[in-house]
Amino acid sequence: EVQLVESGGGLVQPGGSLRLSCTASGLTLSTYWMHWVRQVPGKGLVWVSRISPDGSRTAYADSVKDRFTISRDNPKNTVYLQMNSLEADDTAIYYCVRDSPVGATRLESWGQGTLVSVSS
């Protein structure tokens, strides 16, 4: 079964940076739009960002714009989320999600998530 695997989460101080990575086993990510979605444990889902297959088009939630950058390295089959100027409100589980290969956007396949904790 194809799995998305996130890594790079952890504890960071306010104002610090982290880079999350997402890779897949058994699937070439380069043909898919990819997304990051976050969730404070016990709370709702929040869409964070997306990137086009070739990496030329990106979009962000207002809450992370100018602080987070989504990117991808297709030869490495990896999608990234660079998170700078982290705030306590960024504490959440971050999910990497694959979009459908056809049709309208839908979050079809989810990783297991990686926890980011921002605290001093």
Place this chain on the structure above:
Amino acid sequence: DIQMTQSPSSLSASVGDRVTMTCRASQYISTYLNWYQQKPGKAPRLLIHTTSSLQSGVPSRFSGSGSGTDFTLTISSLQPEDFATYYCQQSYHTPYTFGQGTNLEI
């Protein structure tokens, strides 16, 4: 940004019940509406996309309807494994906002 509002926030039901939950968008989104199911400690799962299309592998007791701003998710006969939180999401415009969720409990 498009705001998504789900109701009710929580819903109590029994096995075998028919349940309906709603999702309202703050502006027109055509049929660009998806539904997800999430169980505690697990990643969400796509159930229905573009309002009414059942994702592969999802049981036919799940159905969706609506258009424009008002949408519904119906479970025709609740099974024990259906007790979970359900989220709607619009994919009409970025940011692709979610509703706050409906917690379906026994």
